[in-house]
Amino acid sequence: xxxxxxxxxxxxxxxxxxxxxxxxxxxxxxxxxxxxxxxxxxxxxxxxxxxxxxxxxxxxxxxxxxxxxxxxxxxxxxxxxxxxxxxxxxxxxxxxxxxxxxxxxxxxxxxxxxxxxxxxxxxxxxxxxxxxxxxxxxxxxxxxxxxxxxxxxxxxxxxxxxxxxxxxxxxxxxxxxxxxxxxxxxxxxxxxxxxxxxxxxxxxxxxxxxxxxxxxxxxxxxxxxxxxxxxxxxxxxxxxxxxxxxxxxxxxxxxxxxxxxxxxxxxxxxxxxxxxxxxxxxxxxxxxxxxxxxxxxxxxxxxxxxxxxxxxxxxxxxxxxxxxxxxxxxxxxxxxxxxxxxxxxxxxxxxxxxxxxxxxxxxxxxxxxxxxxxxxxxxxxxxxxxxxxxxxxxxxxxxxxxxxxxxxxxxxxxxxxxxxxxxxxxxxxxxxxxxxxxxxxxxxxxxxxxxxxxxxxxxxxxxxxxxxxxxxxxxxxxxxxxxxxxxxxxxxxxxxxxxxxxxxxxxxxxxxxxxxxxxxxxxxxxxxxxxxxxxxxxxxxx
Ligand SMILES: Cc1cc2nc3c(=O)[nH]c(=O)nc-3n(C[C@H](O)[C@H](O)[C@H](O)COP(=O)(O)OP(=O)(O)OC[C@H]3O[C@@H](n4cnc5c(N)ncnc54)[C@H](O)[C@@H]3O)c2cc1C
Numbered sequence: 001x002x003x004x005x006x007x008x009x010x011x012x013x014x015x016x017x018x019x020x021x022x023x024x025x026x027x028x029x030x031x032x033x034x035x036x037x038x039x040x041x042x043x044x045x046x047x048x049x050x051x052x053x054x055x056x057x058x059x060x061x062x063x064x065x066x067x068x069x070x071x072x073x074x075x076x077x078x079x080x081x082x083x084x085x086x087x088x089x090x091x092x093x094x095x096x097x098x099x100x101x102x103x104x105x106x107x108x109x110x111x112x113x114x115x116x117x118x119x120x121x122x123x124x125x126x127x128x129x130x131x132x133x134x135x136x137x138x139x140x141x142x143x144x145x146x147x148x149x150x151x152x153x154x155x156x157x158x159x160x161x162x163x164x165x166x167x168x169x170x171x172x173x174x175x176x177x178x179x180x181x182x183x184x185x186x187x188x189x190x191x192x193x194x195x196x197x198x199x200x201x202x203x204x205x206x207x208x209x210x211x212x213x214x215x216x217x218x219x220x221x222x223x224x225x226x227x228x229x230x231x232x233x234x235x236x237x238x239x240x241x242x243x244x245x246x247x248x249x250x251x252x253x254x255x256x257x258x259x260x261x262x263x264x265x266x267x268x269x270x271x272x273x274x275x276x277x278x279x280x281x282x283x284x285x286x287x288x289x290x291x292x293x294x295x296x297x298x299x300x301x302x303x304x305x306x307x308x309x310x311x312x313x314x315x316x317x318x319x320x321x322x323x324x325x326x327x328x329x330x331x332x333x334x335x336x337x338x339x340x341x342x343x344x345x346x347x348x349x350x351x352x353x354x355x356x357x358x359x360x361x362x363x364x365x366x367x368x369x370x371x372x373x374x375x376x377x378x379x380x381x382x383x384x385x386x387x388x389x390x391x392x393x394x395x396x397x398x399x400x401x402x403x404x405x406x407x408x409x410x411x412x413x414x415x416x417x418x419x420x421x422x423x424x425x426x427x428x429x430x431x432x433x434x435x436x437x438x439x440x441x442x443x444x445x446x447x448x449x450x451x452x453x454x455x456x457x458x459x460x461x462x463x464x465x466x467x468x469x470x471x472x473x474x475x476x477x478x479x480x481x482x483x484x485x486x487x488x489x490x491x492x493x494x495x496x497x498x499x500x501x502x503x504x505x506x507x508x509x510x511x512x513x514x515x516x517x518x519x520x521x522x523x524x525x526x527x528x529x530x531x532x533x534x535x536x537x538x539x540x541x542x
Contacts, residue, residue, distance in 0.1 A: 006033040006213070007248040008528070009233050011220045011262065013038075014088020015514050016501040017253035018198035019128070019521025021214070022144065022206040024528065031211045033244050034203075035235055037219045037258075038084035041199050046091050048327070049188065049195055050335045055092040056370030061085040062092055065257060065404055072412040073462050079369065080407055081469060082255055086216070087199030089255065090514055093469065094339020095188040095195060097147045099125055099176050100509030100516055101354050104387075108506045112479050113487040115523075116506075124522040125515065130191075130201075138177060144201040145518055146191035150341060151332040155308055156379055156440060157185065157342035160361045163434035167427070169346050180510070181355050183344035189514065190338070193331025198518060218242075221401040223250060223266035223497070225282065230497035236401075248532060249496045253521070256471040256503040257394050260289035261405045263475070263484075263499075264396045268491070277399045283493055287482035288475060292392035293508040294409040295358075295468035297382040298421060298461045300428060301365050301446040304377035305439065310334055310364035311373045337363075344431075345386075345510075348423035357424035358384050358511065359431075360468075365445075369466055378445070381432070383424040384468050386510035389414035394474050411465065421461055422454045470513040475503040488527045489520075500524030 010020045013036035021034040043061055045051030055061055056079070065080035083089035102118040109117035126140030132148040135141035164183035165171055172182025189196045206212050217237060224232040224243065232245035252259040263269055267282035269289060274281050313319040313334055327335035340360035347355050365378030392409035412418050432441060447460040475484040475491075484491060485504050491497040502517045509516045 004033065004213075004242070004244045006031045006244060006246050008251060009033045009035065009244055009246045009249075010251045010253055011035050011233065012088060012252070012254035012258065012501065013086050013199065013203065013214070014083060014253060014255055014501065015090040015198050015517035016521035016524065018087060018090075018201075018203040019518055020251060020253060020500060020525050020528075021212060022202040023522065023525035025206050025209045025212045027529075028209070028211055030248065030532070032213070033246075034212065034214045035218045035220050035233065035244075036086060036214065036216050038086065038088075039216050041086040041091050041197065043085075046085070046087070046197070047194050048335050049095050049190055049193065049338050052092060052094055052339060053370055056081050063257070063404070065407055068406050068408040070408070070411055072410070073465060078409070078411070078467055080257070080467060080471070082257060086203060087197030089469070090189070090197040090518075091195070091199060093514055094512070095190055096338055096340055096343075096360075096512045097176070097187045097189050097515055098511035099519070100511045101180050103354050104507070104509045108477070111506050113477050113506060115487055116477075121519055121523065124519045124526075128515075128518050128522050132187075144205060145189060145198070146196035146201060147187050148190050149187055150185050151193065151336050153185070154341055154363055156304070156363050157361060159436045159440055160342050160381070160431070161185075163431045163437035164344050166434040166436060167431045169344055169431070172345070175343075175345060175511070176515075180345045181347065183342065183359075185342050186338065186340050188338045190336070193327065193336040198521070219401060220254070220262055221265065223262065225266075228282075228493060229495040246496065249498060249528060251524070251528065252475075252497075252499045253501045255501050256292070256474045257405060257407055259499050259501055259503045260394045260474040260484075261396055262401075263288045263491075264405075265399065265401050268494075270395070273395055277396065279399050285484065285492075287484045289394040289405070290391070290482060291473045291476045292394055292407070292409050292471060293388055293390075293473045293505075294392070294411070295384040295386070295388065295470045295508065296409075296411040296417075296421070296461075296465045297360070297384040297468045298425060298465045299380050299382040299446070300425070300432070300444065301380050302378060302432070302440075303442040303445055304379055305442045307377050309377045309379050311376065311378050314364075314373050315375055346424075346427055348420055348427060355510065356386050356420055357427065358386055359424075359428055360384075379440075381428055382468075383421065383428050385417055385420040385424060387508065388417045390417050407471075409467070409471065412462065418458055418461075421465075422457045425457045425461070426454075468512070470508060472502045472505040472508050472513060475499040477504045477506050488531070489524050498524065498528065
């Protein structure tokens with residue numbers, strides 16, 4: 001067995017992990033090992049924004065998880081893609097750049113997490129960003145994460161935004177500005193028409209540093225402890241089993257499914273589940289893997305009256321070639337768009353203080369996520385409730401680290417979630433019925449005109465809803481008995497062990513989760529370095 005020594009070991013080179021690798025090595029003083037179960041981000045479709053659709057089912061870059069049968073979704077197993085490659089999920093995601101609402105972070109602070117109010121986290125969002133529109137009080141420029149506008153308007157998106165305005169939803173040209181509410185175009189984590197994952201933005205810059213070692217295709221299988229102090233990690237690389245030791249800390253950044261899995265495999269988790277699998281329990285922590293939260297989206301599908309959708313481009317070779325050439329030459333056009341082109345954040349009831357529903361508007365249509373585009377001209381819009389109350393779990397099913405854990409978000413197990421979702425679907429229909437949109441709708445194909453009542457819409461949601469790929473909160477930050485990490489992201493009851501990724505969010509943010517995961521990486525890195533500085537002995541004058 002080979003062994004190595006470092007100051008810090010980071011498990012997972014995803015959205016947060018690449019940020020950590022960069023920031024922890026920047027001074028040159030700390031030796032860092034970054035372990036990543038996946039390989040290099042060399043697949044061409046990673047770098048072309050529209051290519052995300054090609055990565056849903058690609059085992060070379062994706063863990064391809066699926067949920068257990070969902071009790072309130074007619075027992076369906078919901079796909080759960082996760083990046084398994086440099087950049088993690090930021091290399092396979094839909095590129096939409098949304099931070100969430102200011103109130104989300106104020107709520108985290110309100111729950112007792114000192115240092116996580118919006119005013120506290122804003123400097124980290126700003127430090128991360130290279131905002132195409134330039135810097136101001138709410139945005140940053142010159143940071144490692146490129147954030148850009150969509151390259152050009154599209155007639156369907158223009159119609160959607162105008163129809164939303166007619167239906168009472170204001171236009172909003174900056175969902176990350178002072179107010180999230182409204183309809184407009186999304187911004188993307190992209191630069192010059194290329195995806196800007198954290199591997200591109202953070203890791204590339206740090207790769208040449210002498211004090212950073214990156215191990216690819218290295219699956220962390222077990223944490224190593226000296227009592228309740230984390231001292232290292234055991235990992236598999238091919239047939240070899242290796243150990244690496246950390247004089248400073250071990251930091252888990254494996255994401256909302258894998259970080260709790262690794263803790264459980266290492267003996268930190270619900271005692272009965274671990275002991276039933278023959279794992280020695282180091283700490284009975286029922287909160288490890290609990291509180292899984294995710295956004296459920298329900299898509300409405302339309303036949304378009306005009307051949308202006310992406311379906312039309314993809315299915316006509318002349319258009320396809322033209323789009324390919326245009327992208328090759330200008331980095332613009334349909335290949336440069338992300339998972340949603342335009343969208344809206346809205347309040348389903350006037351008494352709700354901030355938007356409780358997000359709409360993603362897509363200029364193509366498919367039967368299911370990642371499937372081939374329809375042959376007819378089509379588009380879609382999806383509704384998701386932003387702050388779900390349903391809670392699920394991640395639990396290991398085997399002591400073998402290569403076996404996927406049981407994942408069950410338990411979507412729609414809260415009545416409030418059902419009501420908000422149905423109200424959101426009704427609001428979306430109200431938008432689509434406005435003249436600006438109606439002229440483009442030949443037919444609402446799904447759920448269709450037979451599906452009218454709230455009960456019918458809910459039944460449609462149960463039969464067709466799927467994830468927006470935003471799992472969080474399985475190693476939740478807090479100070480209550482079920483919380484896994486404290487407000488400095490240290491695992492409760494342990495030394496030299498932190499979790500720094502989307503799993504620490506106390507509650508799901510009201511929007512897409514990559515920006516918040518990057519911010520957590522930025523803030524986590526600062527906390528680690530501050531604690532290291534505090535530990536450094538001060539030289540006394542002679
Ligand atoms: C298909 C899809 C579309 C999405 N669309 C958007 C979007 O448009 N906008 C948005 O904001 N968010 C989007 N998201 C969500 C967003 O990308 C994630 O919330 C975010 O990337 C999570 O970051 P993370 O650091 O927590 O984990 P990840 O980025 O998933 O990183 C975890 C890394 O750890 C590695 N790892 C895990 N376990 C181990 C182990 N045992 N040993 C070694 N390595 C390990 C993984 O391989 C991975 O590279 C999407 C996600 C997906 C999957």
